[in-house]
Amino acid sequence: QVQLVESGGGVVQPGGSLRLSCAASGFTFSSYGMHWVRQAPGKGLKWVAFIRYDASNKWYADSVKGRFTLSRDNSKNTLYLQMNSLRGEDTAVYYCAKSSGTYEYYYMDVWGKGTTVTVSS
Amino acid sequence: QSALTQPASVSGSPGQSITISCTGTSSDVGGYNYVSWYQQHPGKAPKLMIYDVGNRPSGVSNRFSGSKSGNTASLTISGLQAEDEADYYCSSYTRSSTWVFGGGTKLTVL
Numbered sequence: 321q322v323q324l325v326e327s328g329g330g331v332v333q334p335g336g337s338l339r340l341s342c343a344a345s346g347f348t349f350s351s352y353g354m355h356w357v358r359q360a361p362g363k364g365l366k367w368v369a370f371i372r373y374d375a376s377n378k379w380y381a382d383s384v385k386g387r388f389t390l391s392r393d394n395s396k397n398t399l400y401l402q403m404n405s406l407r408g409e410d411t412a413v414y415y416c417a418k419s420s421g422t423y424e425y426y427y428m429d430v431w432g433k434g435t436t437v438t439v440s441s
Numbered sequence: 442q443s444a445l446t447q448p449a450s451v452s453g454s455p456g457q458s459i460t461i462s463c464t465g466t467s468s469d470v471g472g473y474n475y476v477s478w479y480q481q482h483p484g485k486a487p488k489l490m491i492y493d494v495g496n497r498p499s500g501v502s503n504r505f506s507g508s509k510s511g512n513t514a515s516l517t518i519s520g521l522q523a524e525d526e527a528d529y530y531c532s533s534y535t536r537s538s539t540w541v542f543g544g545g546t547k548l549t550v551l
Contacts, residue, residue, distance in 0.1 A: 355540070357487075364444070364545040365479070365487065365530050379538050382442055415486060425534045427477040427493065431486040 322346040322430045324416050329435030336406050340435060342399040342416030350374075350394035353419035355428050356401050358412035358437075368414070369401065373422040383409075406439045413437075445470065445531055445543035452549040458519040461546045463531030464512060469541055471512035475534035478507055478516045481545075482527045490529075491516060518548070526550045 328340040342354070356368040369380045371390045378390050389402040399416055413436050417428035446464040453459040463470065463478075470476055474494045479487035489498050491507035494514060504519045514533070518525055531543040 357542075364528075365481075365532070365542040367532070367540040367542060370540070381539060417487075420492070424538050425473070425475050427475065427489070428479075428532075428540075429489050429492070429498065431488070433486050 322418065324418060324430060324432030326414060326416050326432045326435035329414065329437045331438045331440060332406055333441050334407060334439055336439070337402070337404045338406065338437060340401040340403065340414055340416075340437070342401075342432060344397045344399065344418070347418070349392075349397040351422065353422055353424060353426060354392065354399045355417040355419060356390065356399075357415045357417055357428070357431075358410075359415070359434075360409070360412045363412075366412075370419070370424050371399070372424065377424070379424055403437070406437075408439050411437060411439045442535070442537070442539060442541055445533060445541055447529075447531060447543035447546045449544070450547045450549065452551055453518075453521045454551045455521050455523065457521050458517060459521060459548065460518075461516045461529055461531075461548070463514040463516070463533075463543045465514075465533055465541070466512055468536040469533040470509065470514050470531075472536060473534050474509070476507070476509060476514040477532050478505075478514075479530045479532065480525075480527045481530065487530065521550050523550050 413434040418430040420429040478491040
């Protein structure tokens with residue numbers, strides 16, 4: 321079955337960096353776009369970024385543009401989110417989600433269980 | 442990238458029907474048939490309930506249905522059951538090639 325497992329979360333100081341990973345299994349990873357979505361404590365879902373199946377295009381929310389970088393290694397079935405210049409408002413559970421297709425307009429059909437990022441001094 | 446507008450809470454008794462609205466603009470909800478709905482129980486990951494406005498993934502009860510009129514999408518749950526109590530989020534593709542979520546609606550089954 322389709323499975324997404326996030327890792328790499330933790331506690332980091334403001335201004336610090338963290339790299340999240342999302343290991344995919346149960347589907348042909350290289351054929352699907354992938355999203356990151358985050359949820360601050362007690363708050364709603366916020367879309368963070370999307371990468372196409374072949375990494376040819378990436379899109380970011382304005383709140384993370386220039387600070388976060390999305391990448392993928394199709395040979396390892398793994399998605400990455402490099403987060404730099406972290407701020408308190410980046411504190412959240414980060415979910416990776418599989419797109420139902422190759423391009424950015426396809427909906428998110430399967431979600432991982434999330435990894436928690438806490439930005440605090 | 443303003444969030445879509447959802448009511449903060451709705452409630453209903455078992456067996457009743459409820460509708461959750463999701464209002465955006467012509468740049469998102471009104472401009473595309475790419476609206477999806479997610480159910481999230483406390484401490485759990487979101488689960489896809491409706492995609493492309495009114496389509497149900499396999500395995501999702503036919504008590505869940507979706508529709509759209511203009512800039513407003515709606516999720517209807519009929520025959521409410523206790524297990525439906527959860528948070529519900531709408532999301533839409535946008536003209537900027539990004540996605541936007543609604544603020545979420547807490548459904549209480551009385």
